[in-house]
Amino acid sequence: MASFRSQNKPPLNTNLATSSLPIPSMKKASSGGNEIKKIGNGKLPNTSTRTRQVSITNVDSGSNAGSDCSGIEYTKEYIDEVLNEKLPQKNRFDIKMKCEHLGGRVKKLKDCIKWYGEVEESLLLEQQKLRSLVESSERKCVETEEKMGKRIEELDAEIVELKKNCACLEERLANVESEKMVATDALRREQEARVAVEKEQAALEERSQQELRIANQKIESLKKDCDTYKTNLKNSQEYNTSLQQYNATLQKDLETQKINHKRLEEEKVAIFKDNITVKGLYNRLQDDLASFQASRDEAIKKKEALKDEVGCLRAELKQVKDDRDHQQLEAHNLMEELAKCKEISGKSSSECYNVTTRLKALEEICSSQRETNQILQDQLAAANEKLKMSDMATWQTKTEFEEQSRLVQDLQNRLAEAESQILEGENLRKKLHNTILELKGNIRVFCRVRPLLPADGSNGEASVISFPTSAESLGRGINLIQNGQKHQFVFDKMFSHECSQQEVFVEISQLVQSALDGYKVCIFAYGQTGSGKTYTMMGKTDSPEQKGLIPRSLEQIFQSSQSLSCQGWKYKMQASMLEIYNETIHDLLSPNRASGAGNSNAGKTYTIQHDASGNTYVSDLTIVDVSTIREVSSLLQQAAQSRSVGKTRMNEQSSRSHMVFTLRISGFNESTEQQVQGVLNLIDLAGSERLSKSESTGSTLRETQAINKSLSSLSDVIFSLAKKEDHVPFRNSKLTYLLQPCLGGNSKTLMFVNISPDPSSMGESLCSLRFAARVNACEIGVPQRQICV
Numbered sequence: 126m127a128s129f130r131s132q133n134k135p136p137l138n139t140n141l142a143t144s145s146l147p148i149p150s151m152k153k154a155s156s157g158g159n160e161i162k163k164i165g166n167g168k169l170p171n172t173s174t175r176t177r178q179v180s181i182t183n184v185d186s187g188s189n190a191g192s193d194c195s196g197i198e199y200t201k202e203y204i205d206e207v208l209n210e211k212l213p214q215k216n217r218f219d220i221k222m223k224c225e226h227l228g229g230r231v232k233k234l235k236d237c238i239k240w241y242g243e244v245e246e247s248l249l250l251e252q253q254k255l256r257s258l259v260e261s262s263e264r265k266c267v268e269t270e271e272k273m274g275k276r277i278e279e280l281d282a283e284i285v286e287l288k289k290n291c292a293c294l295e296e297r298l299a300n301v302e303s304e305k306m307v308a309t310d311a312l313r314r315e316q317e318a319r320v321a322v323e324k325e326q327a328a329l330e331e332r333s334q335q336e337l338r339i340a341n342q343k344i345e346s347l348k349k350d351c352d353t354y355k356t357n358l359k360n361s362q363e364y365n366t367s368l369q370q371y372n373a374t375l376q377k378d379l380e381t382q383k384i385n386h387k388r389l390e391e392e393k394v395a396i397f398k399d400n401i402t403v404k405g406l407y408n409r410l411q412d413d414l415a416s417f418q419a420s421r422d423e424a425i426k427k428k429e430a431l432k433d434e435v436g437c438l439r440a441e442l443k444q445v446k447d448d449r450d451h452q453q454l455e456a457h458n459l460m461e462e463l464a465k466c467k468e469i470s471g472k473s474s475s476e477c478y479n480v481t482t483r484l485k486a487l488e489e490i491c492s493s494q495r496e497t498n499q500i501l502q503d504q505l506a507a508a509n510e511k512l513k514m515s516d517m518a519t520w521q522t523k524t525e526f527e528e529q530s531r532l533v534q535d536l537q538n539r540l541a542e543a544e545s546q547i548l549e550g551e552n553l554r555k556k557l558h559n560t561i562l563e564l565k566g567n568i569r570v571f572c573r574v575r576p577l578l579p580a581d582g583s584n585g586e587a588s589v590i591s592f593p594t595s596a597e598s599l600g601r602g603i604n605l606i607q608n609g610q611k612h613q614f615v616f617d618k619m620f621s622h623e624c625s626q627q628e629v630f631v632e633i634s635q636l637v638q639s640a641l642d643g644y645k646v647c648i649f650a651y652g653q654t655g656s657g658k659t660y661t662m663m664g665k666t667d668s669p670e671q672k673g674l675i676p677r678s679l680e681q682i683f684q685s686s687q688s689l690s691c692q693g694w695k696y697k698m699q700a701s702m703l704e705i706y707n708e709t710i711h712d713l714l715s716p717n718r719a720s721g722a723g724n725s726n727a728g729k730t731y732t733i734q735h736d737a738s739g740n741t742y743v744s745d746l747t748i749v750d751v752s753t754i755r756e757v758s759s760l761l762q763q764a765a766q767s768r769s770v771g772k773t774r775m776n777e778q779s780s781r782s783h784m785v786f787t788l789r790i791s792g793f794n795e796s797t798e799q800q801v802q803g804v805l806n807l808i809d810l811a812g813s814e815r816l817s818k819s820e821s822t823g824s825t826l827r828e829t830q831a832i833n834k835s836l837s838s839l840s841d842v843i844f845s846l847a848k849k850e851d852h853v854p855f856r857n858s859k860l861t862y863l864l865q866p867c868l869g870g871n872s873k874t875l876m877f878v879n880i881s882p883d884p885s886s887m888g889e890s891l892c893s894l895r896f897a898a899r900v901n902a903c904e905i906g907v908p909q910r911q912i913c914v
């Protein structure tokens with residue numbers, strides 16, 4: 126500040142110096158011939174107390190023109206001298222001299238006055254200049270002060286800032302100092318430790334010297350042993366080679382097991398078909414048997430009726446015979462009576478007539494009785510014939526029935542045998558399937574390429590996807606050509622565009638079956654939008670051939686649970702369905718949603734929780750008990766209607782959310798008291814897509830961003846698992862947190878990567894395939910069965 130002031134202060138003395146009036150010096154005037162002596166103290170007369178010097182040399186010489194005062198310095202002493210100058214005594218009375226003397230003095234004084242006038246004038250001028258200088262200086266001073274004020278304010282602010290910084294630095298200093306103290310402590314401790322270590326080192330060195338000596342001795346002995354070791358090493362190498370061979374054999378065994386597995390699968394399918402045929406035959410025979418039994422019962426009934434009829438006829442016949450006998454007896458009596466009458470001809474003719482009439486009547490009755498008897502005899506014969514026939518039919522039916530029963534028994538035995546074979550095969554299948562999964566220890570990946578659609582706008586000729594035919598990647602590989610460069614990928618299974626929904630399902634049916642055996646199973650479909658994820662998972666429910674994996678899996682689960690009931694298994698199943706839309710969970714089975722009340726589940730938290738045994742729960746989610754495929758189908762329909770679907774440039778009916786279907790299966794075996802807890806998670810992910818390609822805007826853009834974010838969280842989790850990092854970022858998105866138990870290790874997980882064959886989608890297809898290849902290489906551990914006895 127001080128220096129600033131000094132820099133900006135106007136140089137006041139500069140002007141004064143140039144215009145300074147020197148005090149008259151004691152020089153002698155060069156002209157005028159008057160000798161001037163030093164007078165007074167060299168100061169101006171009382172007019173000024175200033176010590177400024179007045180010099181005649183600085184007065185304009187022009188102003189002294191006509192006077193002879195140039196070169197004279199008019200000091201006070203000089204004026205006093207002129208004033209006090211006395212006339213010389215000798216000329217006191219000389220008037221002329223006196224006049225001359227006075228004239229000279231007057232002239233000197235006049236010169237002096239003139240000089241002073243000029244000096245005054247110049248001083249006034251000087252004063253004016255100085256005033257204007259002072260004013261300008263004052264103005265400058267004011268300006269400078271203003272500037273300085275502003276600067277002071279700025280500097281004050283800077284000071285405040287600096288003070289803050291200072292406080293901050295002080296704080297840091299304090300921290301640093303405390304750290305320094307800690308470090309000093311640590312250093313001290315380290316130094317102590319170092320001293321201790323040094324001591325120890327010294328002791329160790331001593332000991333090591335000793336040990337070195339011993340070691341040298343040992344080396345000697347070891348050298349001897351070395352030869353022995355070399356021999357052992359050779360043996361070990363041979364052993365290693367044999368182990369490698371054994372490993373190769375195991376690999377071959379695994380391959381054989383796989384082939385066996387496949388064969389068993391085929392056998393199982395054949396047995397299943399046989400079983401179905403036998404069951405059909407059995408059912409037909411059962412129907413036949415039932416109809417035979419019915420006809421036998423009918424025949425027995427008929428026989429009984431006929432027997433009754435024959436009994437009746439026999440009773441009737443007996444009655445008729447009795448009547449006839451009675452009539453014959455009566456006729457006989459009458460005949461005897463007639464004979465007696467004829468003998469007694471003396472009796473009246475009228476009596477005779479009566480007897481004759483009665484006889485005739487009796488004969489008539491008798492003949493009619495005979496006719497009736499004949500009819501009854503015929504009827505009886507016919508009834509006997511019928512009975513005979515009926516007996517024969519009954520015997521025939523009985524024989525047929527016995528034959529059928531034998532056949533049924535035979536079929537039942539065959540069925541039981543087939544079922545036990547199926548059971549054995551099933552157990553073997555489970556064992557092989559689990560062994561394969563344990564050997565693989567990773568997420569399995571199946572790839573599916575959808576057919577070209579008219580909407581793709583490309584023709585098949587421009588095909589950029591091909592399937593290798595080499596032995597090792599047949600049915601597993603896919604080649605993709607982009608910009609003339611070929612990219613090759615191999616997965617666990619490859620489904621070309623020609624594969625039907627049933628062919629795809631056959632490959633996952635064992636996995637689905639594992640859910641009934643108490644495993645956690647997770648199947649999810651990944652791929653760009655419009656690549657066929659929803660088609661693969663849900664399919665077209667209105668067409669039986671195009672049903673997707675979800676309905677087919679559920680059908681299989683219900684069928685198997687029914688067939689396992691003969692082994693004592695009873696299952697309870699609970700279904701739930703949710704979607705994750707814009708990082709928010711929505712309950713797809715909520716009654717409010719179904720009733721079209723929109724998302725009126727406000728207040729529901731839907732938080733994801735995992736328990737200690739790796740089961741996942743979502744609070745407030747609707748869970749429905751299901752026991753038939755029909756119930757589940759209606760739930761699937763309800764959920765499909767509730768799901769958030771939109772139209773993008775890439776897909777007319779694009780799923781804008783991740784849909785998760787969960788079926789919890791609790792099984793209990795009454796005979797073995799075994800209990801299993803399986804979970805089947807079937808997930809249709811939202812499509813990955815590039816913002817630029819999808820041309821999304823507004824809310825669709827937000828949806829797309831949310832989808833891409835959660836899919837990128839999924840890939841972060843997968844890559845973190847692949848790198849076996851300590852921290853896996855499961856909590857970065859709702860999707861990954863929900864799938865944590867499936868991705869984290871103890872479940873059987875399968876990913877479908879869906880690919881579009883459209884050449885314009887090759888960029889996305891390549892990204893999807895690369896991601897899938899990383900997923901396939903990701904080891905997540907061995908799945909565990911949830912079982913308790």
Ligand SMILES: Nc1ncnc2c1ncn2[C@@H]1O[C@H](COP(=O)(O)OP(=O)(O)OP(=O)(O)O)[C@@H](O)[C@H]1O
Nearest residue numbers: 575576654655656657658659660776779780811812
């Ligand atoms: N294997 C296939 N056979 C016949 N048509 C298929 C097949 N896969 C997909 N499609 C058809 O392709 C179209 C898009 O399929 P889909 O809706 O399943 O794709 P997506 O991957 O689920 O899309 P988004 O992620 O947008 O929901 C549908 O019309 C579907 O019927």
